[in-house]
Amino acid sequence: MAEVxxxxxxxxxxxxxxxxxxxxxxxxxxxxxxxxxxxxxxxLLPHLDRLxxxxxxxxxxxxxxxxxxxxxxxEAGYIGELRAAGEVLVDQIAFMRxxxxxAFAPEVPLDPADAEAAWSRYGEVYQPTTDGRTPIWGLRHxxxxxx
Amino acid sequence: xxxxxxxxxxxxDARVEEFxxxxxxxxEGHITEDQFKxxxxxxxxxxxxxxxxxxxxxxxxxxNSAQMRMLGDxxxxxxxxxxxxxxxxxxxxxxxxxEDAPDILADLAKVEMHAIQTSGNCIRNxxxxxxxxxxxxxxxxxxxxxxxxxxxxxxxxxxxFLPRKFKMxxxxxxxxxxxxxxxxxxxxxxxxxxxxxxxxxYVGGGMGRTPMIAxxxxxxxxxxxxxxxxxxxxxxYNRHGRRDNKYKARIKxxxxxxxxxxxxxxxxAEFAHLLTQQxxxxxxxxxxxxxxxxxxxxxxxxxxxxxxxxxxFALWVDNNCLPHKQAGxxxxxxxxxxxxxxxxxxxxxxxxxxxxxxxDYSFDELRVTHAQNIVLPHVKKADLxxxxxxxxxxxxxxxxxxxxxxxxxxxxxxxxSLANARxxxxxxxxxxxxxxxxxxxxxxxxxxSGCINACGHHHAGHIGILGVDKKxxxxxxxxxxxxxxxxxxxGQITGPGFDEDGIVDAVxxxxxxxxxxxxxxxxxxxxxxxxxxxxxxxxxxx
Ligand code: HEM
Ligand code: SF4
Numbered sequence: 001m002a003e004v005x006x007x008x009x010x011x012x013x014x015x016x017x018x019x020x021x022x023x024x025x026x027x028x029x030x031x032x033x034x035x036x037x038x039x040x041x042x043x044l045l046p047h048l049d050r051l052x053x054x055x056x057x058x059x060x061x062x063x064x065x066x067x068x069x070x071x072x073x074x075e076a077g078y079i080g081e082l083r084a085a086g087e088v089l090v091d092q093i094a095f096m097r098x099x100x101x102x103a104f105a106p107e108v109p110l111d112p113a114d115a116e117a118a119w120s121r122y123g124e125v126y127q128p129t130t131d132g133r134t135p136i137w138g139l140r141h142x143x144x145x146x147x
Numbered sequence: 148x149x150x151x152x153x154x155x156x157x158x159x160d161a162r163v164e165e166f167x168x169x170x171x172x173x174x175e176g177h178i179t180e181d182q183f184k185x186x187x188x189x190x191x192x193x194x195x196x197x198x199x200x201x202x203x204x205x206x207x208x209x210x211n212s213a214q215m216r217m218l219g220d221x222x223x224x225x226x227x228x229x230x231x232x233x234x235x236x237x238x239x240x241x242x243x244x245x246e247d248a249p250d251i252l253a254d255l256a257k258v259e260m261h262a263i264q265t266s267g268n269c270i271r272n273x274x275x276x277x278x279x280x281x282x283x284x285x286x287x288x289x290x291x292x293x294x295x296x297x298x299x300x301x302x303x304x305x306x307x308f309l310p311r312k313f314k315m316x317x318x319x320x321x322x323x324x325x326x327x328x329x330x331x332x333x334x335x336x337x338x339x340x341x342x343x344x345x346x347x348x349y350v351g352g353g354m355g356r357t358p359m360i361a362x363x364x365x366x367x368x369x370x371x372x373x374x375x376x377x378x379x380x381x382x383x384y385n386r387h388g389r390r391d392n393k394y395k396a397r398i399k400x401x402x403x404x405x406x407x408x409x410x411x412x413x414x415x416a417e418f419a420h421l422l423t424q425q426x427x428x429x430x431x432x433x434x435x436x437x438x439x440x441x442x443x444x445x446x447x448x449x450x451x452x453x454x455x456x457x458x459x460f461a462l463w464v465d466n467n468c469l470p471h472k473q474a475g476x477x478x479x480x481x482x483x484x485x486x487x488x489x490x491x492x493x494x495x496x497x498x499x500x501x502x503x504x505x506x507d508y509s510f511d512e513l514r515v516t517h518a519q520n521i522v523l524p525h526v527k528k529a530d531l532x533x534x535x536x537x538x539x540x541x542x543x544x545x546x547x548x549x550x551x552x553x554x555x556x557x558x559x560x561x562x563x564s565l566a567n568a569r570x571x572x573x574x575x576x577x578x579x580x581x582x583x584x585x586x587x588x589x590x591x592x593x594x595x596s597g598c599i600n601a602c603g604h605h606h607a608g609h610i611g612i613l614g615v616d617k618k619x620x621x622x623x624x625x626x627x628x629x630x631x632x633x634x635x636x637x638g639q640i641t642g643p644g645f646d647e648d649g650i651v652d653a654v655x656x657x658x659x660x661x662x663x664x665x666x667x668x669x670x671x672x673x674x675x676x677x678x679x680x681x682x683x684x685x686x687x688x689x
Contacts, residue, residue, distance in 0.1 A: 037390075062185065062268065064308025068385045071305055075424055090178075091169065091186055098304035111177065117168065122161050124154055126298045128426050129305075136154045136298070137428040140435065 002085060005109050006093075008102040009081060014053040034085075041069040048078050056101070058086035067099045074100035074130040094119045098129050148211055148512060149294050149439045151259045158301065159256045162263055166190050167249040174246070189307070191265030192248055196564050199243040202265040203255060207275035207293040207317070208236035208515040212506040215513055217258045219498030225251055230498055232483060232491040234555055234604055235314070236274045236515040237265060241562050263301060268309045270300035270381070274316045276324045277516040280440065281524040283472040286338050289319035291436040292346070292373065295428060296334075299374050306381050310388035311396035313381070314353075326517060326607060326631035328352045328361045331398045332380060337367065344370040350380055350410070351402030354601035358637050359399040364411040372418075375427045379417035383410065443510035443525055449475035453528050460535050462586075463546040468531070477528050479509075481521040481538060482545040482553060486582045487575050490556045491519030500541050508534050517604075518555055518592075520548065550585040551593055551658065552578045555604050559597030559614060560621070566597035568614025568621035569647075576651045581658065588658050591671040594629070607631040609672045610657060611638040612650060623650035627657065627683055628675050641684055653687050660686035 004013065018034030019027060021043055032053035035041060044051065054073060056066040070082055083103040084096050090110050097119060128135045134144055151159075166186075173183040187193075191202035203218070210218075218238055222230045225247050226240040233239055243251070255261055264271055273293045280288040296315060300306070306313070316325045319336035327333035333349035345367040352361030368376045380398075387405075389395045402410045451474045455461040469478040481501060484490050493501070501521055505513045508530050509523035516522055526534060538544040547553045554577065557563065559570030574595055581588070594608030598615075605611030611626035622644040629638030645653050658671070660683060665674045675683060 061182075062308055063390055064268075064306070064310075064385055065390075067305045067308065068382050071382075075420070089182060091165075092308075095302075095304040095307055114168075114172065114177070118165075121165050122302065123157055125304075126158075126301050127303055128424075130424075135428075137432040139154065140152070141429055141431045143429060 002105040002107050003109075004083065004103050004105045006104040006115065007081075008097070011081075013103075014081065016053070018053060018055040035066070035069055037063050037065040039069070041072045042076075044073065044078075045076050048073075048076060051078065052080040053083060054078070054080065055083045055085050055105075058084060058088055061087040061089050061092055067095065070096070070099040070101055071129060090114045090118045094122065098125065098131050098133075100130055148209060149206075149290075149436060155298075156256075156259070159259070159261045159263070162190075162261060163249060163252045163256050166252055170245060170249055185267055187248075188267040189264055189269060190248070190252065191262035192243070192245070193266060194564075195241065195562055197562070198241065199245055199248065200562070201240045201243045201248060201251060201262060202233070203238050203240075203260060203262050204265045204272040205236050205238060205260075205515050206297050207273055207279070207290045208277055208517075209279075209290060210505075210513045210515065211511050212502040212513070214258045214260055215502035215505060216499050217254060217260070219495040219502065221251055221254060222495040222498060224254075228495045229492055230495070231489075231558070232493065232515050232519045232521070234517050234519060234557075234602065235272060236277075236517055237272055238515070239558075241558070266312070267307075268311050268313075269307045270303060270309075270313045270315065273297055273300070274314070274325050274330075274517060276318050276320060277514040277522045278324060278469060278478050278524060279319070279514075280442070281471055281476075281478045282320070282469065284322050285320040286336055287319050287344065288437075288440050289317045289336055291433060291440050292319075292334070292336055292370075293317040294436050295374065295433060296377065299377070299428070306385060309381070309385055310390045311393065311398075313384075313398065315377075321633055323632045323635075326604070326635070328635045329354055329358070329604075329607060329631060330361065332377065333361050334373070336370070339367055346370060346373040346376070348376060348380065350414075351399040351407075353397050353399045354604060354606050355397065356394060356599040356601070357399065358601065358606040359403065360635050360637065361399070362402070362407045364407060364414065370433070371430050372422070372427060375421050376414075376418055378426060379414045379421050382417050382421075383413045387413075443512075445473045445476060445525070446527070447475075449527065450529055451475050453477070453531055457532070459539075459546075460532055463535055463544060464531065466546040466550065467548040471525065473525075475528055477526050477531060479523045479526045479531065479534065480516070480548045481523065481543050482547050483520050483543075484547060484553045484578065485542055485545045486552060486578050488578075489571050490554050490574050493521075497541055497543060500537070501543070504534060504537060518549075518553060520553070547585060549590045549592060551581045551588055551591040551610075552585050554578060554593045554595060555608070556595040557597050557603035559595075559603075563597060565600060566614065567599075567616040568597050568623060570595045570597040570603055570612075570614060573612060573614075573623065573647060573650060576647070577654050580651055580655055584658065588662065589670055591658070592630075593654070604631070605629070606637045607635070608638060609670075609675070610654060612654075615644060617644060620646070622646060625650065625653050625657075625687070627680065628672065630672055639680055641680070642688055656687050657683060
């Protein structure tokens, strides 16, 4: 399993390796789960309170199912670590953060300067997500996110 | 017309810098071509047979004269003095150097333009009715809704790595002039009995190797929920669209395999959930956008007639102009289909001239049509003759809108690396062969694709031509009976294919047979629908 290269949260990282979604359902004490692109993220919703780490695998960067999985989990109120693993590339990180990922374990470590430049490039965003950023329409009309 | 504010401008400026950085990383070898490919594709840069091709977005086909002029200047500065207007209301340049691409994007950004998401597996440029705001049959001007979608879909964090490309069209008239039902999502803005605006969603249409007409999955989504509904449609697709086979990855296959009802059920469930997430822009935002599409200051009480004493001019008016909602005005289409020309091509000088004419005669506005022509939407009838004379002098006065010479053709084997056969020479030959007969034949939409991907809309042509590879030689299949619009239908293959000269002969035979069979007032398509394939087959192969 690749190292976590970037982490945007302060709590202690969970050391346990993530178990598969199937195994997770049976193992009542597991804290970490690993989600493959075809797994249904909503299967995890009944267990959100005990989950501390969801690792979403991107076997290839072009398979974008993990972006939806991340948003579904965050929209359902998941607050634990959401880690993107696998083929995570510089130009995907900004999108991933917007979808709720807060830790990144790229298979091939990224150039930190390139990564930093990539995720700080766009000052504002058009769409609201659960990342709390006020979308451009909110700025235009003085509407903050969630009141 | 929509005008960028500082937020919109900052977005395209940042994109230019990002792409400059990506090109640098590629040229310095930090990223592989495989990793670079999706990045350049999201900026509209394709590697083709001879060079890079750059596709520039023209949101909902609307341009002002400064933008059009810049498109002409780019053709001169970075290409070989030409631009190619496409069926997706965009413009493409066929001879681009990778090193130049960031500078081109910077030039575009100066006039509020970009190449964002003009390719790649993301939400592409949203198309619309080329006569929006000019014709009487629309419920509202559809472009503000398309602009709302443009902003929502720009760098959408969840939908930038979809199973496949995603094309949307927005119309607001029963006369569908944008082939709306042949898009991944087609939206028709409608009014309900209470007078409220809503969006009818048609999902899962498309062309390509498996053409499908989109079914309506919801006839009325309240207008202040349109973006949320679109988000639900996309999320279901992103989760469940096929990724195992790129030929089955479009949303049309998902809708087809799940069935319209099951797909709709999933969308409605996701929609109910997303409504709790407050992702919809407020109506105030729609109002802000709408204000920028306010009607131009039309003069009232002016002459509503055209002096038809010049017969060539009268012919052009009859063919290329459409009644305007405002008395005294007309919508004029500039055909980019001169006899023997390359459909959709315009020289840098022609592009700049059209820009000037838009400034002088059409309240600074132009439209690109999906039939690869240019519209001046608001021309005063009193100015029409002067306008036409300038068009005529520049080789832009061809009077053939919707006639057989107004051919849609993809780039084909002359430029495209996926092609099986050339499209352009076939278009040129057919145009030449039928030029003298085309007025007599009347409306006949002929569409040519150089391979099964159907960029030339051959499925939707009254006559469609598809280039195939037959044991290493170029061969052409003939289709009849396709049609876009309110009565969308897909063309059927007539039978064995033809070589290049054979297909020209076959098209001529089909038109001759039509002329011999047509009843009063019938277009080619009507006659075909009445008497059917077997009779035409007999006439073509018999
Ligand atoms: C020369 C480079 C081009 C390449 C490599 C290319 C590639 C493709 C491919 C692979 C498809 C099939 C997608 C699918 O069904 O999943 C397609 C469809 C299409 N392309 Fe192109 N294309 C090119 C140029 C154009 C041009 C110049 C136009 C406009 C004139 C265009 C407009 C379209 C349209 C309208 C479709 C079919 C509609 C649909 O997607 O369902 N393409 N293209
Ligand atoms: S239809 Fe085929 S040949 Fe024509 S542009 Fe599209 S991919 Fe190329």
